Amino acid sequence: MKFVQIIDYKTERSDDMNQLMDRWVEQTKGKRTATHNIIGKDRARANHYVEIVEFPSHEEAMKNSQLPETDRIFREMVELCDGMPSFTDLDVVRDEQLNATAARRFFHEVAVGGNLDTIDELFASDYRDHDIFKEEESTVGADVIRSDVTGWRAAFDFRFDLDRQMSEGDDVCTLWTWTGTHKGDFMGMAPTGKQCVMTGTTVFRFHDGKIVEGWWHMDALGLMRQLGALG
CATH class of the missing domain: 3.10.450.50 (Nuclear Transport Factor 2; Chain: A,)
Incomplete structure (x- = not known):
């Protein structure tokens, strides 16, 4: 079953956040289990962002979170955020393109x-x-x-x-x-x-x-x- 993690955060340093994500993609090449990543900017609230990360399953997501690169990038991400990001874990029950x-x-x-x-x-x-x-x-x-x-x-x-x-x-x-x-x-x-x-x-x-x-x-x-x- 596909698994999706939604990360909700605020930051005034979106350029730095993008560079951080680029670095994570490069450092986890050949190791990461994430298959799709989307970041959306809230049109109604300034500096509010939502990131959606898709995995083949919850088990694969756990492997991804255990990568040392993921842990290091997460700590750097928190430093760029205004407050602690919130996480929502979802099992995908319907996926229709x-x-x-x-x-x-x-x-x-x-x-x-x-x-x-x-x-x-x-x-x-x-x-x-x-x-x-x-x-x-x-x-x-x-x-x-x-x-x-x-x-x-x-x-x-x-x-x-x-x-x-x-x-x-x-x-x-x-x-x-x-x-x-x-x-x-x-x-x-x-x-x-x-x-x-x-x-x-x-x-x-x-x-x-x-x-x-x-x-x-x-x-x-x-x-x-x-x-x-x-x-």
């Missing part, structure tokens, strides 16, 4: 499930698409996705296995494996009945909760070779 969930909905509900009505819910009307299967550098509009999904579903019976997903800022990157049986016309090729496997990566950029841009990278040559289009 909403953009990542929306990206998964595209693969499961739209691409595989064929629910084209969901496209308008997930994609912005001015969505911009970059796809190595297309001659144009980019195409614009949510109808691009509707047309692509319709074409692929007519040409193949397929599924997506989502192998890994990573989120950073407004971007969600999904590594996937596509498995399909060629049942209809595809780029001028008559149905072959062949089962093909293709790996790829899709990066979706989100804005205001909708997908506004997408980049598709896949083993197109491998797919065409499996279909017999290449020698």
